[in-house]
Amino acid sequence: MHQTNSRNGHARSTADFPPEIRAQAESVSPDFYALFGYPETLGIDLDDLQEAFYARSRQLHPDRFARASAEDRDLSLRASSLLNDAYRTLRDPLKRAEYVLSRHGFDVGQQRSSNVPPELLEEVFELNMALEELRSGDEDARASLESARTNFLAMQTEIDEGLNGAFSRWDYACREKAGADSAVSRAMLAEIRGSLNRRRYIQNLLRDVETALAGQTA
Amino acid sequence: MANLLHIDFGDSDAVVGIDLGTTNSLVAWMNLTGPEIIEGPGEERIVHSVVAYTDAGEFAVGEAAREVLLTQPERAVYSVKRLMGQRADDIQGELKLFPFHLAPEQDAVLRLQLGEKTVTPSEVSAEVLKRLKANAEYATGKTVRQAVITVPAYFNDAQRQATRDAGRIAGLDVLRLVNEPTAASLAYGLDKRKEGVIAVYDLGGGTFDISILRLHNGIFEVLATNGDTHLGGDDIDNLLLAIALEDLASEWGEDVSAKHQIVQRLRRAVIRAKEELSFAPAVAIEFSHEGRSYRRALTREQFDQLIADFVEKTLEPCRRCLKDAGLDASEIDEVVMVGGSTRIPLVRLAVERLFRAKPHTELNPDEVVALGAAVQAGILTGSVEDKLLLDVTPLSLGIEVMGGVVAKLIHRNTTIPASASETFTTAVDGQQNVLIHVVQGERELVMDCRSLARFDLKNIDPLPAGLAKIEVRFLIDANGILNVTARDVRTGKEQSVEVKPSYGLTDAQVEAMIEESFEKAEADLQERQVREARVEADSILLALEKAKGNQAWDTLGEEDRERIDRKHNELLTVYHSDNYGLIRKKIDELNDSTMALAENMMNTAVNTALKGTKI
Numbered sequence A: 001m002h003q004t005n006s007r008n009g010h011a012r013s014t015a016d017f018p019p020e021i022r023a024q025a026e027s028v029s030p031d032f033y034a035l036f037g038y039p040e041t042l043g044i045d046l047d048d049l050q051e052a053f054y055a056r057s058r059q060l061h062p063d064r065f066a067r068a069s070a071e072d073r074d075l076s077l078r079a080s081s082l083l084n085d086a087y088r089t090l091r092d093p094l095k096r097a098e099y100v101l102s103r104h105g106f107d108v109g110q111q112r113s114s115n116v117p118p119e120l121l122e123e124v125f126e127l128n129m130a131l132e133e134l135r136s137g138d139e140d141a142r143a144s145l146e147s148a149r150t151n152f153l154a155m156q157t158e159i160d161e162g163l164n165g166a167f168s169r170w171d172y173a174c175r176e177k178a179g180a181d182s183a184v185s186r187a188m189l190a191e192i193r194g195s196l197n198r199r200r201y202i203q204n205l206l207r208d209v210e211t212a213l214a215g216q217t218a
Numbered sequence B: 001m002a003n004l005l006h007i008d009f010g011d012s013d014a015v016v017g018i019d020l021g022t023t024n025s026l027v028a029w030m031n032l033t034g035p036e037i038i039e040g041p042g043e044e045r046i047v048h049s050v051v052a053y054t055d056a057g058e059f060a061v062g063e064a065a066r067e068v069l070l071t072q073p074e075r076a077v078y079s080v081k082r083l084m085g086q087r088a089d090d091i092q093g094e095l096k097l098f099p100f101h102l103a104p105e106q107d108a109v110l111r112l113q114l115g116e117k118t119v120t121p122s123e124v125s126a127e128v129l130k131r132l133k134a135n136a137e138y139a140t141g142k143t144v145r146q147a148v149i150t151v152p153a154y155f156n157d158a159q160r161q162a163t164r165d166a167g168r169i170a171g172l173d174v175l176r177l178v179n180e181p182t183a184a185s186l187a188y189g190l191d192k193r194k195e196g197v198i199a200v201y202d203l204g205g206g207t208f209d210i211s212i213l214r215l216h217n218g219i220f221e222v223l224a225t226n227g228d229t230h231l232g233g234d235d236i237d238n239l240l241l242a243i244a245l246e247d248l249a250s251e252w253g254e255d256v257s258a259k260h261q262i263v264q265r266l267r268r269a270v271i272r273a274k275e276e277l278s279f280a281p282a283v284a285i286e287f288s289h290e291g292r293s294y295r296r297a298l299t300r301e302q303f304d305q306l307i308a309d310f311v312e313k314t315l316e317p318c319r320r321c322l323k324d325a326g327l328d329a330s331e332i333d334e335v336v337m338v339g340g341s342t343r344i345p346l347v348r349l350a351v352e353r354l355f356r357a358k359p360h361t362e363l364n365p366d367e368v369v370a371l372g373a374a375v376q377a378g379i380l381t382g383s384v385e386d387k388l389l390l391d392v393t394p395l396s397l398g399i400e401v402m403g404g405v406v407a408k409l410i411h412r413n414t415t416i417p418a419s420a421s422e423t424f425t426t427a428v429d430g431q432q433n434v435l436i437h438v439v440q441g442e443r444e445l446v447m448d449c450r451s452l453a454r455f456d457l458k459n460i461d462p463l464p465a466g467l468a469k470i471e472v473r474f475l476i477d478a479n480g481i482l483n484v485t486a487r488d489v490r491t492g493k494e495q496s497v498e499v500k501p502s503y504g505l506t507d508a509q510v511e512a513m514i515e516e517s518f519e520k521a522e523a524d525l526q527e528r529q530v531r532e533a534r535v536e537a538d539s540i541l542l543a544l545e546k547a548k549g550n551q552a553w554d555t556l557g558e559e560d561r562e563r564i565d566r567k568h569n570e571l572l573t574v575y576h577s578d579n580y581g582l583i584r585k586k587i588d589e590l591n592d593s594t595m596a597l598a599e600n601m602m603n604t605a606v607n608t609a610l611k612g613t614k615i
Helices: A019-026 A032-036 A046-060 A070-091 A093-103 A118-135 A141-177 A183-217 B063-071 B092-097 B121-140 B157-169 B180-187 B233-251 B260-277 B300-325 B345-355 B368-381 B507-548 B558-574 B580-593 B595-614
Strands: B013-020 B024-031 B034-037 B050-053 B059-061 B076-078 B112-114 B117-119 B143-151 B173-179 B195-203 B208-216 B219-228 B282-289 B292-299 B334-338 B388-390 B397-401 B405-410 B418-424 B434-440 B450-457 B470-476 B482-488 B497-501
Touching: A019 A032, A019 A046, A019 A070, A032 A046, A032 A070, A046 A070, A046 B219, A046 B388, A070 A093, A070 B418, A070 B470, A093 A141, A093 A183, A118 A141, A118 A183, A141 A183, B013 B121, B013 B180, B013 B368, B024 B121, B024 B368, B034 B368, B050 B063, B050 B112, B050 B121, B059 B063, B059 B121, B063 B076, B063 B260, B076 B112, B092 B233, B112 B121, B117 B121, B121 B143, B121 B157, B121 B507, B143 B157, B143 B180, B143 B368, B157 B173, B157 B450, B157 B507, B173 B180, B173 B368, B180 B195, B180 B208, B180 B219, B180 B334, B180 B368, B195 B300, B195 B345, B208 B300, B219 B300, B233 B260, B233 B282, B233 B292, B233 B300, B260 B282, B260 B300, B292 B300, B300 B345, B334 B345, B368 B388, B405 B418, B405 B470, B434 B470, B450 B470, B450 B482, B482 B497, B507 B558, B507 B580, B507 B595, B558 B580, B558 B595
Parallel strands: B013 B143, B143 B173, B195 B334, B219 B388
Antiparallel strands: B013 B024, B024 B034, B050 B059, B050 B076, B112 B117, B195 B208, B208 B219, B282 B292, B397 B405, B397 B434, B418 B470, B434 B450, B450 B497, B470 B482
């Protein structure tokens, strides 16, 4: 065991730390993409991202620095918590899009539930009636809630498909044409933000429906 | 200068893995072939997690403490893990079921009364840890200063801190707290399948955990975890005990439930019956006291009915865990069973039905956690390089905002280390303090969550309201323990934070306990030094034996050989004495006498090597 302890593969100090990671860990506004060595794109291959995350974890995790100096342990702790945060954000397409929006100066604050998207007004009105009926014990409302759920799930799928297309278009525009700060690219991001807000709104509605349905059966 | 002691016999320090269980505790280490349970001097593989304070004013641990539990139950305590990180007002429910003797004085830390001694749960656990440490040093002949200790995955911050405090009080540098189900998965060698999703169902004496992991080329990534830190085999014992007590009351016409001695013996009888029921279709609870005897037949069927609700209580966390992992039960490739209570057939059946997979039971469910802790120790020291554990925090972390509502900063099942930042400001002109209340839990209101600590940002520059900006960073480390730092955004300077833990010991209290523990340890130290001296003597005796087989011995002068033999005999004479100074002196003398021999050996080695190059 004595010999294996000092084998080279095991990082003992942050001298072995990849310099680009150290820079991100010490930055006030770290770049999640840079941690994985990725260009900033809205489309990401999730299998590839997972492999990259595991490989980086092997380099940075505090387990690799358990017997290193306090300073090195601290850097490993900061770097790996940053890596985990970055992975969590980038692997979720919606969080990833919000992250990119915020990097380009878009406000991605929570959509207030009072701002009902106009095209959803009718659905929301009917949903609230059904929720009210179910609360007052009218089991007939269950059927209309079930159908509302199906409806919302379909809307979500539709938005997701639309987002997928918008992601590729933005990636293409940035790569081949105008760059991320051009008017074209920014217009695309604005459109993506609109879809994200709508999606979040529907997600909240869905949650209300699920809670109501689950609560009544329990 | 050459001498025999320079020959490397490996590390003199061992890093061990410890399973600090509710009922039993174990210690393991990595030997050359893999993880191995370290046995005590009597070849016992487990140490009962029972501690007593004897009439003689000493702590007794394990089997000895169990004896005290039968004769003087007011001096002994078991299942203390249930009390870790708790306050007196948290455990009123437990007090009805467990004979915990609370001390009259209580504060942020629970205090127990053992005879005339007042102790905290961390100090009690430290006694168990000290025993395991001593066993490990005795068996391995190495010094044990560092350890990995396991905790239930669902332990909160206070429970984790209390466990780490116990380690410190026992004189151990706790390199890592690792979650029990994840440790078990490391021991199971399931990574041989390279790829897959596994569930670990861990039902111990007092705690229940479920964890779902993804395995990928040696990476063990926890996807979600859930559990109940007050649910375990103990609860089954209490169900059976209640029946037996009721029977005694009606058959003997006497309520013995307040007679601790009788209750403890009865408890052992029901535990025996419970354990036998895992292998036999019917058993009997048998008990006698002062000529009166009691016998109750119990079939597996009756037992299953009795524990049905208990088993169901473990399935709800399993379903929540699956949901959090975003998986359906059918997507689980393998299920691993951990903890003594998973020997119960009904438990196995329920798990098999839920996950639609036959659970793994190849490894001893009592030992697998300690073995995994040893593997984690190997990972930390670098002797295990292909594996890495990525664990999660079991509970969401939040801060109190207006109206007693919780704003969540780090969600449950987030991979750790995890961090979140939040900027705070002042509400009143010239305000210099901001108090942040941090809680753990899933509910919306502060009153329904577990208070973790209050952090006081102090000495803020006095400014008009809203101008000061303090960025607070909450970081959950790889042990699942929260660290808080703060920075003044305007000046970039570090902001001082005073921590007022809601539960648990302050640093100063832990220090005081370590000191007290060291005074007690003076006697232990003498014993240890003797043991270490003997280990060193063994090394040189072994080296000498080898050297005598070498041709260098034959080329040595008669005088040198005689001197070595004399010193050899002198060392053997003092070897069994308790005078470690004398043993060391004789080691040094023998070592000095072998200088010529060692030089001869090196020359021989060089000559052999040179000959080798010629051919």
